[in-house]
Amino acid sequence: MNLTETPDSVTWPDTIYCFVEKIGPFQDTARAAWEELMQAVPTFPDKSKLTHRFFARYKVERSIYRAGVALTAPLAKLPPGLRCETFKGGKYARFVLTGSYSNLGAASGRVFERVKELALKRRDDFCVESYVNDPKTTPESELVTEILIPVE
Numbered sequence: 130m131n132l133t134e135t136p137d138s139v140t141w142p143d144t145i146y147c148f149v150e151k152i153g154p155f156q157d158t159a160r161a162a163w164e165e166l167m168q169a170v171p172t173f174p175d176k177s178k179l180t181h182r183f184f185a186r187y188k189v190e191r192s193i194y195r196a197g198v199a200l201t202a203p204l205a206k207l208p209p210g211l212r213c214e215t216f217k218g219g220k221y222a223r224f225v226l227t228g229s230y231s232n233l234g235a236a237s238g239r240v241f242e243r244v245k246e247l248a249l250k251r252r253d254d255f256c257v258e259s260y261v262n263d264p265k266t267t268p269e270s271e272l273v274t275e276i277l278i279p280v281e
Contacts (some may be wrong), residue, residue, distance in 0.1 A: 132232075154192060
């Protein structure tokens, strides 16, 4: 698994986020959330507001998983099952996984171990998985996912 073990610090900007939320074990809910989102995106009434920056926000402790996309402005009408909100950005510790999405579970587990080992002070907010490139046009071995842990 190609994962950075030492994070760098990044600041995520305030972001308008359109998402599908699922609650329960991520191995059961993540794929379902993404499938629902990807079916809904083509039905967006104003596609010009799509940034095509896809990312997940999640809270492990509460088993909340959100699959979503950033927008340039809120949509006037949302497809069924979707929500839209502006979330405050903030400071994050960034770990980077290069390779298959099938490694995300193990990579996330290792990231949380490293957060403890490094004694990083987490703030109470959603973690972020930001998918840097498009899996439709990028070889699986070259996929880049940023795993962002909210820190003080």
